[in-house]
Amino acid sequence: QVQLVESGGGLVQPGGSLGLSCAASGGISSTYVMGWYRQAPGKQRDLVAQIDRTGSTAYADSVKGRFTISRDNAKNTVYLQMNVLEPEDTAVYYCGAGPGFNVLLYRGQGTQVTVSS
Numbered sequence: 001q002v003q004l005v006e007s008g009g010g011l012v013q014p015g016g017s018l019g020l021s022c023a024a025s026g027g028i029s030s031t032y033v034m035g036w037y038r039q040a041p042g043k044q045r046d047l048v049a050q051i052d053r054t055g056s057t058a059y060a061d062s063v064k065g066r067f068t069i070s071r072d073n074a075k076n077t078v079y080l081q082m083n084v085l086e087p088e089d090t091a092v093y094y095c096g097a098g099p100g101f102n103v104l105l106y107r108g109q110g111t112q113v114t115v116s117s
Contacts (some may be wrong), residue, residue, distance in 0.1 A: 002026040002106050004095045009111030016115070017083045022095030022108060024076040033101050034071055034078040038091035038113075048093070049080060050101055058101055062088075085115045 008020040020036065035050030035058075049059045049069035057069055066085075071078040078095060093113050098105040 002028045002097075004028075004097060004106055004108035006093065006095045006108045006111040009093060009113045011114045011116065012085055013117050014085060014087060014115055016085050017081070018085060018113060019082070020080040020093055020095075020111060020113075022078045024078075024095075024097060024106075028076060028097055028106065029099070030073060030076070032097045032099060032105075033103070034095070034097045035104075036069065036078070036080045037094045037096050037104070037107070038089075039094070039110075040091040043091075045094070047102070051078065052101070082113070085113075087115050089113065090115050 003026050006022045012018045033052045036048040037045050038048050039045040051057045051069045051071050066083050068081045092110040094110045095108040096104045
């Protein structure tokens, strides 16, 4: 059974940085695109960033230049480095995986990121 387990969320002040990681297990295909999504209270879930096995990436306009996604194929792990965080970045961040960009097949339980002074 495929599992995605996120870690690294927490509370950070505006302008600060935070890193998230997500470990995939359970036989997930190494060819899958992995990514991060987020959902703020009362809002829909939005795509934050995705990365494929070759390192090709896609980002939401709101995080370009501030967030960086990366992955370690050998460890089946994807990372999200978040810099210059803003209160608007506050949300539950979910790790996701699927057979292509914008195709979500598996999702983790989520980790809370709160940006507040």
